[in-house]
Amino acid sequence: MSAQNPPAAESIAEKRPRSRRKEARPSELTAAALELFVEKGFAATRLDDVAARAGVSKGTLYLYFDSKEALFKAVVEEGIVPALAAAEQRFAEYEGASAVLLRGLLLGWWQQIGGTHLGGIPKLIISESRNFPEIAQFYHDRVISRGRSLLRAALQRGIASGEFRPLDVDSCIDVIIAPLLMLVVWRYSLCICGNDIDPPRYLDTHFDILINGLLSGRTETP
Amino acid sequence: MSAQNPPAAESIAEKRPRSRRKEARPSELTAAALELFVEKGFAATRLDDVAARAGVSKGTLYLYFDSKEALFKAVVEEGIVPALAAAEQRFAEYEGASAVLLRGLLLGWWQQIGGTHLGGIPKLIISESRNFPEIAQFYHDRVISRGRSLLRAALQRGIASGEFRPLDVDSCIDVIIAPLLMLVVWRYSLCICGNDIDPPRYLDTHFDILINGLLSGRTETP
Amino acid sequence: MSAQNPPAAESIAEKRPRSRRKEARPSELTAAALELFVEKGFAATRLDDVAARAGVSKGTLYLYFDSKEALFKAVVEEGIVPALAAAEQRFAEYEGASAVLLRGLLLGWWQQIGGTHLGGIPKLIISESRNFPEIAQFYHDRVISRGRSLLRAALQRGIASGEFRPLDVDSCIDVIIAPLLMLVVWRYSLCICGNDIDPPRYLDTHFDILINGLLSGRTETP
Amino acid sequence: MSAQNPPAAESIAEKRPRSRRKEARPSELTAAALELFVEKGFAATRLDDVAARAGVSKGTLYLYFDSKEALFKAVVEEGIVPALAAAEQRFAEYEGASAVLLRGLLLGWWQQIGGTHLGGIPKLIISESRNFPEIAQFYHDRVISRGRSLLRAALQRGIASGEFRPLDVDSCIDVIIAPLLMLVVWRYSLCICGNDIDPPRYLDTHFDILINGLLSGRTETP
């Protein structure tokens, strides 16, 4: 209080636990929730555990989120959507070969989402969508359809320029995405049994086959 | 039981079905459980419903399976292994171009497993493996590694003959499998939100890109 | 089992606790529920307490009733409806003066319902209907409208025969019922503060004023 | 506060409302609480809502009332007693026929209390008295017994003058009050299920039967 007893820095920090917390709370909670959702899935995650991991009481969760489902949506919104928006940004500004663009988009996804702990979310959605259709719908509308649009644009760009063969674009999208999704699915499910995938190598192979398979007739693969 | 005590007619009548039942019970139960697990996932499947669908009482389930988890294991064990064995059989007997062989294997998987109700099992494994590591391990050992061996053999065959480019075989396997797995994953999860995939077209595109990407450079895709 | 060891009657009774219970359970549960609903109201009655009073676990309640509300409906159905049906029966068979009929109906209600522990139900409905509209609706449809029909018939009978003055029948019904309802309301609410009502005397006064007020003008009340 | 320390202009401006608020607060809070208690009952009324309707924070409620129950008591105390005092006043000043007096008292009650939003209070007391015996007692002592005294005086006046038949006065009181109470009870409970009562007509019928039933034998009703 006085100059004689200057509180330590941390003490100051602790002096305003409430007001300081107030702003940080929601993201503290979603962070805890993300960990547990990824770890156990939606249904198996207990709000008690989320609260405990965030260091608050169970009731506090309900000050910030109306329900378990709302909490989950917030996790997605906060974790995935910004990364997607950034990708859209990069796409819009890109100029150059479509093959490089495509590779960049996919690699970017891996670096921003798939390869981080956020990768657990797509896996989670896949696992739980059957029992929580509303969540699936939410994710579809907010993430999947936007992501597909991005890829569609990239493919059409390449086909229009004659760089890619004129394939069925919509099927292509799914085929392109699949190995990426499988990678996170793998990392959050069967990886447990020791059969590791080496992501860089796996991605290289995917891009190799993919680009090779997309490019208009030509000599050798690069 | 003996000639001395001939059971009443009705008793005889009931005796056959009952003893037949007795042996058939476990698979009647796992069949019912498969349907429900595929439909709702592990956690959301109620044993009441399994019992009801199998036409027995809930208690009866516990005469055959120690727990819900044990039932789940039995479902996996019983459902998928026989289908895989059949695929191996078909492979062993094949002679011809590797590209055609590969295409045949993948298409066969779709026709025998992925496209049937058995397709729910891989999805199930993926969804629940986190909470049931033992099952994941089991599935890996019994199904995945065997399936990969099959593909590895096919790829090596093509590379050895010069038909395919000399790619990293193990990564290739995963990349090849991924779109197929995603197909069943999709069919049992996000399909709910209306974004349909047209399997034949999707598979065509996959094969197109894949074979094109695998083949040693020249001319057009077959 | 044998003549040598004749089990005591109670012992026999206890020998089949489950099968015996099976049939008796629902009414054991509604009996316990009635007591508590009357004692504490609908919202304040905890299912734990109902179960405890019935000597079963909380889960058992849900074997017989889908929800708290369903339990309550069962209480009404079992407690009130039969008494009402009996009253309708008596009415149909009655021949004689309408004043006597009316008095009989009202007195019968008191003896069968209002004056018994079932009297708590109308009080309950009144207290809770605001917050549980579905319950109110149920009670209205099943009990109130039937009761009013009965009274309407009795009044019209008296008016038709010239015994009663030609009053507005529907308003009459409410006015006639009101003192009876107030009696139970009183008995289950303010009576607590010691201000007793003497039901027989109260009812006599009510009937006195009522019949006097209904009869076509002449001499003295019967 | 003093001329020595003239507060800044804005401070003055805020000072009035604040000090005025300070005194008005309790009744602002009870007013908000009355509305909600009447609307939803005691248990279903959330203090958040009371605070919100009063335009204060939830914590503020606890500055003025120790608990939800204390708030409830204050609501009753403040709402009903003044209205009763007014009724006593009107009675004391009346001179004329007892039948007219009685009719006037009852009609006055309807116009001053029953038909206004204060009518919710008797309903509230009835509904909650079981769970709040203390309030029931309070209401009985402060309201009911005073109201009964008023009616007792009016009836005795009529009997003494030979206008009314010599009935049991105490029972009469209850019988007379009952339809009025039921009217408010109805308006705040079962009215929900669509069975409307037309108060004027209902009251007319009540008075008709009542006065007819009370008057000493003779020809027709007045």
Next chain:
DNA sequence: AATGAATGAGCCTTCATTCAT
């Protein structure tokens, strides 16, 4: 072997109450 009544731990959600600011 088969039944199904019974259990009780557990989960999501609500809300009166407290207290640091």
Next chain:
DNA sequence: GATGAATGAAGGCTCATTCAT
């Protein structure tokens, strides 16, 4: 005096599991 973030004790309901019949 006023705030509102935080709490924690319930309560309704579910469901895997048990066990007497």
